[in-house]
Every structure is written in C-alpha cells, then in structure tokens.
Amino acid sequence: MSIVEKIKSNPALKQLALKLMIPSNEHRPRLWVRWFVNPFIHKRGKSSIIRSRTRMDVFPYNQFKLGTKSVIEDFATINNGVGDVIIGDQTIIGLGNVVIGPVTIGNEVMLAQNIVISALNHGYEDPTISPRRQKETCKQIIINDDVWVGSNTVITAGVTLGKHCIIGAGSVVTKDIPPFSVAVGNPARVIKQYNPESGIWERVNPSSI
Template sequence: MSLTEQIKNNPKLKAFVHWLLIPSGEARPRLWVKWFVNPFLHKRGKGSKVRYRSRMDVLPFNRFELGNQSVIESFCTINNGVGDVIIGDGSLIGMSNVIIGPVTVGNNVIFAQNIVASALNHGYQDVTVPISKQKVVTSQIIIEDDCWIAANSVITAGVTVGKHSVVGGGSVVTKDVPPYSVVAGNPARVIKRYNFDSKQWERA
C-alpha cells in the first residue's frame, strides 16, 4: 500500500497531514507548502504569469496547471482544495475571478472580470447538522477552447461550455452550453448559434 493510500485510509493520520498543510478552519496552504512544495509539484508553462495580488489556495494533493502564456490577473482566488484546476495555453483569467476546482479551462479562453466558476456545492440535506459541517459535493466544470466568459457571470457545478462559445455578461449558467453558441440570462439560454453552412451567427 502506498503512503498516499495509507494516509487516505487512516482518518487520524489524514487529519494530521491536513493540519500540517492547512491551518485549521482555513482554505489557504501554510507558507512552507506555498514556498517549498507547490513550486515542485504544480506545472507553470513558459511565459505564464500569476499577478502578485492573486490568492492562490493551491495544495499539493490536487493538480494545478497553468499553460504557456496564460495569465491570472490580480485579486483572483484559485482553489484546488477539492479538485484539480487546469488552465490551458494562452488563456486569460481576468481580475477578481474565483475558480474552485475541479475546473478545466481550455486554450485561448477569456475570463473577463468578477466571474465565479465553482464546481463545489455544500450538502444541506441533514437538517440536524449545520450546513457548514456537512460534506461537500463536487462536479467537474469544463470550459472548452476559444470561449469568452463575460463579466459578472456564474458557472455552476457540472457545466460544460462548448468550444468557441460566449457567455453574456451577468449570466448564470446552470446547463451545458453547446459549441459555437452564445448564451445569456439567468438561467442562461442559447440566443445565437453559428451556422457553418451560411457562415453566420444566427438567432436561436
């Protein structure tokens, strides 16, 4: 049995290792993890940038990858505590975004400002237990290549945004977005699709 499996199968040991990595009641890693562990485990592509004022709550037990020439702008929060965060090549994560894994962002994707993409939901079903103490549930978010997510949008758990699609500003995306579509609203719905025969964007 590997060391990782031994830790996972021993609740007390798992809790101790978790405490070593993260202060109690917090989501961000301890400084020693940030300085001496993460740089050797997480992949940063050539020319990629993470602005100084971003909050990188990335931990060694899940993946974090930032592709070539990709940028995470100031005041973002990136959290891989409950799932991998993978960002492809040439993508821009604009100011004040929140990304909570598991989230995969493709190549040449634009996230504008103040976007939340959270693949995490809190359990609430047991009314005898505070919601904050119930298990979290995750469902993968996928943003495919060449998408533009406009400002103030929310991408909910389990959603896939198809290739070369646009999410209009202020939208709440609760269902998959087909490739080559424009969606808008709360909940977001398809308002345009690209017609490859006419080579035009047409209203849905």
C-alpha cells in the first residue's frame, strides 16, 4: 500500500494531511503545495501552457494531467479536490472555464468561454441541514476527442459527450450526447447527427434520440 493510500484509508491521518495542505475555510492548496509538491506529482505535456491568471486548485492526492500542446486560458479554475482532472493533447480550456473533477477531457477538444464542467454535487434531501453540510457526491464526466463546446454552457455530473459532438452556446447538458451529433438548449437536445452514408449532417427529431 502506498503512502497516499494509507493516508486516505486512515480518517485521522487524512484529516491531518488536509489541514497541512489546505488553509482553513479555503478550497485551494497552500503555497508550499503549489510550489514544491504539485510540479513533481502532476504531469504536463510538452509545449502545454497554463496562463498566469489561471486558478489551479489542484492537490497531490488526486491526478492532474495536461496533454501536449494543450492550453488553459486566463481566469479558468481547475479543481481536482474530489476527483482526477485529465486533459488530453492539443485541447483548449477557454477563458473563465470552471472544471471540477472527476473529469476526463480528450484530444483536440475546444472549450469556449465561461463554461462550467462540474462532476460534484451536494446533497439537499435533509431539510434540517444546509446543503453546504450534506454529503458530497461525484459522477465522472467524460468529454471525448474532437468535441466543441460553445460559450456559457453547463455540463453536469455524470455526462458523457461522444466523439466529435458539438454543444451550442448557452446549453445545459444533463444527459449523454452521442458521437457525431449537435445538441443545443436547456436541457440540451440533439438536433443534428452525421450520416456516414450520405456524408451529411442531418436534422433529427429530438424526441427520437
């Protein structure tokens, strides 16, 4: 068993480690973690770029990977506190994006501006307790290769975006989107799919998907 696994399996050690890494009432790592631990733990591909005004709330106990020639633009927030964040090659994380793991993003993905991708939810069922204090739940988000997501889109926990699908600006994606399709709206619905036989992006009836 590795040191990380031993700490995770022991509640007292886990609590102590979190106190050492995270300032009270904050959700970002301490400076010493960002400077002296993360660079040796997390993997960045050749020619990848993280802009200087990006908020990197990444911790050593979960994975963060950024692929070759990928870019995270200014004012984005990346958080792997509750799950791994894996970003493929030649992918763009646009201005003001928020990515909260567990999230896996493929190769040559384009994320426009002000997109929220969050695999994290809070419980709310007990009316006597604030949702802030109820149990957190996480469901993996997967964005496959060649996806293009328009600005101001929200992608909710548990969603998978298929290869080469397009999400229109301002959409709220609550269900899986199949490969080679165009989805728009709130909630997002498929309006086009690529037909490999005709070579045409054909309009579809959203109720049939």
